[in-house]
Amino acid sequence: MVTEGDATIALAARLMDLLHGASTTTTYKYALLLALIDLCQENVGRRDGPTGSVTTRQVAERVVELYWPQTKQHVRTGKVLRQLSGPKRSIPDLVAEHRGRAPRQATTPHRARLADAAAFEDLIDEVEWVLIRYPIPLLQRLGGEDLAVLYSIRWREDPARGPVRRYQAALRERGTAAGGFDNRLCFLPDVEVRLAALSGLLRPLIRREWTRFVAQCNGDKIEDLEVFLFEPQREDLSACRAPLIELQQGRCFYCDERLNTAVDVDHFLPWSRCGDDGLHNLVAAHARCNNQKSDHLAASAHLSAWRERATKRSGDLVEIARQTATPFHADRSVRLARSMYGGIPAGAPLWKLRDEFEHADRARLVEALGEDAA
Ligand SMILES: [Zn+2]
Incomplete structure (x- = not known):
């Protein structure tokens, strides 16, 4: 008989496979996993029980919150730390560019939204689109196989921009997710409860992997990097x-x-x-x-x-x-x-x-x- 405890441990083991197995060129999978853990913890605490899904919009907002403090100029390097091995613009670059244009007092995502709600929504649109294209369809893939251990989605890899753009416009104009794009990540049975239960174990592991990747991308050893990336901003x-x-x-x-x-x-x-x-x-x-x-x-x-x-x-x-x-x-x-x-x-x-x-x-x-x- 498989107990709930066994099933939770089995999920943890599959997630470790995903974290370690696939080659990584960005920190996106760490951000996505942490965002999903955050959202599952919150969902599990709903009075009427977990919702069974989260939206790409919710994930994008959490991902921006995670990257935001990391895109401050690092005191030692005087630069925004790189989180992508390659020349392309990454989500942290999008966040950093937004911060660069925002007024000085916009030191947190909340303050940036207060300062210019429309510009902030533009940022969320862009980040959401990157998430839809890369990490959400790719997170569960290992060796060309989709392990589907956490969620299912209704779009294929390489989705067209048009329907997503129409969906984002509808969401901003009418507050409803219309426009021919289903923005849900539908969790497999019991995944929300299990992810929330594993939160205390997974968070430090993910942060450590994330830190190690950023250290690799930025050359020499940076002291207190994990503190810089993940501690609250005093x-x-x-x-x-x-x-x-x-x-x-x-x-x-x-x-x-x-x-x-x-x-x-x-x-x-x-x-x-x-x-x-x-x-x-x-x-x-x-x-x-x-x-x-x-x-x-x-x-x-x-x-x-x-x-x-x-x-x-x-x-x-x-x-x-x-x-x-x-x-x-x-x-x-x-x-x-x-x-x-x-x-x-x-x-x-x-x-x-x-x-x-x-x-x-x-x-x-x-x-x-x-x-x-x-
Ligand atoms: Zn006291």
Whole structure:
């Protein structure tokens, strides 16, 4: 009998084949896989269950978010790092060119969209078209064979530009995906749940492979390359520090003691586990509490306080997001929390304070999420 655990491990093994097997000339497959993991994690946290598919548009938006911080000029080389072995323009080049034309304050995708929504949608159009042509049809191919371990699509390799252009125009004008192009990646049964379950294992592996490829493309060894590529951008968070401290009445979100000078803006759902940069997911904390929490999920009491803040201070949160040009997507953050806390095994360690942990308890977490046990 094949158990769910066996099936999940088998999927992980097939993904490793895809990551290592096929020769690679770009970092696209890493970006695509990370984007799919992000979207599956979110889908699994939907109240009415996973949707069974994602669209090329959703994938393109996530891929732009992943590449965006990587297209800053690297301090040592003074250039945008190359992510393609060859002379062609790559997705990071498209993002970098967009950043070059955007106003200075457009330091994040959210701010770039606020600065010029139409130009930003043009960028998403271009990135979506590259994804439709190359990595989405090619990701699952190994040795000329389509392994189809994750999803199926309705278009063939080398699709015509016309129908995609018409579909993109319809999407922008009417908000509906018309125009003769089916933009869905339809997941195979249970793939969303399994990808979400594997997130903690796959993310660091994919990041490491991605980093190794960028190092190869850029010649000599670049120190802290993985940090440069994947850590959250501290300067983008700094605008939120003062308003969050005020919202928390000068107290640390975790230990409730007075905040002093060393205050961090912390991602409540760890950045390394989900990449959620919405204001909903940000709290002010002592730098020491933030360091001790590290990449752990917070304990049920913290989860409960986080959910309560979302309900009771929703208006304030929206206002801070507006003032600081920080994205605000409460639904996405809640779905991610549901999926991440729902997916941990009973007894897993959750961080309380200092070096104390509690064992995950399903009933307590359901209550902390503010949901019915059903
Ligand atoms: Zn503290």
